[in-house]
Amino acid sequence: MSTQLLLLYGLAVMIGIMGGVHVPINGALGDRIQSPLLATVLFYAIGLTVIGSAFLLAGNRAALMALKEAPRWYFLAGAISAVVVGSSTFLIPRIGAVNLFAIVIALQMVSRMVISHYGWLESPVAPISAFKILGALMLLAGAVLVVRN
Secondary structure (H helix, E strand, O other): OHHHHHHHHHHHHHHHHHHHHHHHHHHHHHHHHHHHHHHHHHHHHHHHHHHHHHHHHHHHHHHHHHHHOOOOHHHHHHHHHHHHHHHHHHHHHHOOOOHHHHHHHHHHHHHHHHHHHOOHHHHOOOOOOHHHHHHHHHHHHHHHHHOOO
């Protein structure tokens, strides 16, 4: 395995860990202040500040010009993200972070497999194989076992 690929997988591991941490923190905040909506607003306001600063420091004006040509349906991702994070912020204090993440990860894998299989949403085509189906079934079974305790 190349050093570059190893670094990319290392970054994926780090993001996986961070993804397991950031939403429970937001769920705890929403529960503490008794407002999942305000916690989600803060989540995105802080995120916008951080990523907006990084974008401004990078100075990529060409991206702003290219944005005019992007199909409008691309912008649904922001609304979907707000629903996912807001719902997670609401659900974590009620069903628990582990249960929520078991369900979310299993179903994200299945939905992304289907999207990739057909190349929907401009995703690179990655055909579903028997091993992928087996892996997805194992993830789904794992989610059921986790949620059932």
